[in-house]
Amino acid sequence: MSQAVAVPEDMEQVYAYPRSLTQANSHYCPGCVHGIVHRLVAEVIDELGIREKTIGVAPVGCAVLVYNYINTDFVEAAHGRAPAMATGIKRVSPDKIVFTYQGDGDLAAIGTAEIIHAANRGERITTVFINNAIYGMTGGQMAPTTLEGMITTSTPGGRDHLLAGYPMRMSEILAQTAGAVYVAREAALDLAGIRRTKRAIKRAFLAQIHGLGFASVEVLATCPTNWGLDPWAAMQWAKENLGAFYPLDTFKITDEVKALPV
Amino acid sequence: MAKQLLKGNVAFAEAAVRFGLQAYFGYPITPQSEALEHLSGRMLREARVFLQAESEVAAINMVYGAACCGVRVMTSTSGPGFSLMAEGLSYIAGSEIPVVVVNMMRGGPGLGNIQPSQADYFFMTKSAGHGDFHPIVLAPASVQEIIDMMGLAFELAEKYRTLVLIAGDGSLGQMMESAELPPMQPLPALRPNWAVTGADGREPNVITSLYLVAEHLEEVNLRLQAKLADIRQHEVRFVEAQTADAELLLVAYGTSGRICTSVMRQARQKGIKVGLLRPQTLWPFPAQRIGELCEQVRGILVVEMSAGQMLEDVDHAAGGRVPIRFHGRMGGMIPMVDDVLADLQALATSLGLAP
């Protein structure tokens, strides 16, 4: 646990624990990327000065307890329904900042309808989408984003598209909706990627603050536990394999969003 | 307000607006789509929230989200759509959020048809989703009553922070009847302190139904059950007619209930001493009063548009003290007065009460 330390007068504080992040001990596995992205979201909320008017919508999946870490008002959605709940919240609270934090099973399988329609309506919400190509919480089963050939607890012979279909590129799909103003994919797998991810998340919140439309950031991530790799190896595997199938790119950005100072 | 000729579906929708509905999320389904259509224009003209969702699943979760913000919010649907909402209803119950849902029941199971039915009784009163909970279930029998019950539904939902369902049927939704709407009520200026409104000057509010520690979840359930016990004790509602000297008792709710009013009148003309108990709350159920009447009457006739669902609650309340006969129609058929009367006469004859 970190403690607040008084900054001497002759020194400038260049690093601090984000106000929007609680001091709770993380329940995530060693090497999990959720903790990094939680922190990025908290830093962005701090920098934008919106903590007091932000309402988060938690998913079902490993990040189900995200409200224990991000220090804002929160609701807990049913599996996949976060965009619908966020819609209900934002429509009756248009002056609040509403975001969903969802994994690949939540967003790309059971909640496909909700995310696509929220995007298509141009809901003024921000979605942070963690893609680690596997169901973590339920024990490593196939996700819609699981790569072909990947072994999971429900694809013991590796994902075979003849049996289980193909991995889904959700950001590319969301970018097709008219209501989306910003759709990007980044990878929180090294320092440069983490910085880019933060910029993208900030842009997605700014798009909402300016009332422009739906904005989402997909973040490529790891699951060392269920992939059976150590954290470092998991990051390298993700860069080579997830990165090859899921290109890092900005799939949609309107001129208004582009003009926002990040 | 003067009386107007109003269609049931339009009446409850307009009543909701006047009782302060702040947001409506819904999906079209016959036989209640007139409510959604009415609100589509009405809510926007009042600068309130209306949204047609992509499914009933999305609709109930939008309702859940808006309700977490502490506003008056509702949806309406019919059987198949209500099935889809079961997930959200359970979360709403688990997180103790006030929500009102109208179900204009239609023939089932499956796609069934769009004719009136009361076959969602079990579903609505006993099993509206996974886990241990009961919604309050109100059962209107007329256009006026569904108007009045909209106000009651919001009051009860907010008083107990609970789910309130209105169990109508297709015929009540399609029927026009003279009724009086309430005046427009002002909307509340403030949102309740438990709502998610942004953690400004207070600790964050977290609305969840997740309790990973078994001891905690049991505590939550015990609290929920205590609340339900409180509701059971204080919110039973029913209408009784001509029971003072009754030897026979009709028990029926909603459209079946008003049909039984006609049955009772005609039976009385034939000299059969029959009374009527029409539950206005299906949960909590007026079991105690039915039990009391079992000390007086010699037999009961239950009438429903189902295979006999409320029948089980009446049976339980009667505890074997008097014989119970059942008249049920299914598949969208409405019980006809002549047929119910014939069953009532047969019951009277079997008990030696025929005049």
Place this chain on the structure above:
Amino acid sequence: MRHQETIFAGFGGQGVLFAGQLLAYAGMSEGLHVTWIPSYGPEMRGGTANCTVILSEQEIGAPVVSHPLSAVVFNVPSLAKYEPLVRPNGLLLVNASLIAAQSAREDIRVVYIPASDIATELGNIRIANMVLLGAYIAATDIVSLDAAKAQLDEHLSDRQRKWLQPNMQALDRGAALVR
């Protein structure tokens, strides 16, 4: 006690449901309890349409009846369906323009009105419903013709407004045939 239970039945598009609604409005304007309930369902689209209207001084129980006091039939299938159901001493009102058959029942009052022909004469075959309603009101006396006219003025849709006077005349013509 003023009390009527009436089924209006015909093809969709004949104004069957509106005739019933207008009767309900008129009843309400005279302080009666009223219910109007359509048969709704697949048959709503293009097939037969019917509604049950009850007017009563007493609070109304069942909004549907298996044996109505009155039936107003606009077409042949409706005659076949409802003729046998009308209660003894009840009223059967027949659109004789479209129904050549005569009722065989002798225990009810049967009135034949060439409603569609009169409506055509007045310039719009679609106002046959008002001819029949006028005749029905004159035959039952359950509401006044004036009440029906006042409600017609109030509830005729904007799109149909140009037909207000012919509709009024249709009510009169129907009533005159019964008186």
